[in-house]
Amino acid sequence: MSSSDAAPSAQAPSSGGLLGATDAIPKAVIKNADMEQPMQDAAIGIALDSLRQFSVEKDMAAHVKRAMDQQFGATWHAVVGRNYGSYVTHETKHFIYFYLGQIAFLLWRA
Numbered sequence: 001m002s003s004s005d006a007a008p009s010a011q012a013p014s015s016g017g018l019l020g021a022t023d024a025i026p027k028a029v030i031k032n033a034d035m036e037q038p039m040q041d042a043a044i045g046i047a048l049d050s051l052r053q054f055s056v057e058k059d060m061a062a063h064v065k066r067a068m069d070q071q072f073g074a075t076w077h078a079v080v081g082r083n084y085g086s087y088v089t090h091e092t093k094h095f096i097y098f099y100l101g102q103i104a105f106l107l108w109r110a
Contacts, residue, residue: 018060018103019051026051026101034095041070043096047105050080057081057103068107079106 019026029043035043046067050060061080068076072094079086082102088095090108097106 018055019048024100026099028100030096030098030100031104032095032097034090035093039072040096041092043068043105043107044098044100045093046071047080047098051100051103060103063105064105068109072109074109076107076109080104 002018028047030040033040043064044046046064047060049067050063054060054063057080061078064080065076065078068078076094077088081104084104086106088106088110090110093107095107097104099105
């Protein structure tokens, strides 16, 4: 087990879609990762899907959690948002913290 922290900061999200069909795809900015590259790529892809499908951060987190559980086995945890702090304990090689635009994604398996 390893411990990692993350602390994005910004304002609360506005209503409406966060990533429309005509919006440019934001580049993932990885802030901290303890994860193999193929799993990182999959997590970022799943997060991009959540931005396209949902406008509420809670729904994005639920989508990412379910997809990670399905693709990589249980039990994943997901925090998505613009303003939170965290400190988590995770399985080795199963942690990533990154931004897509102004939205932070914190994913870990415990």
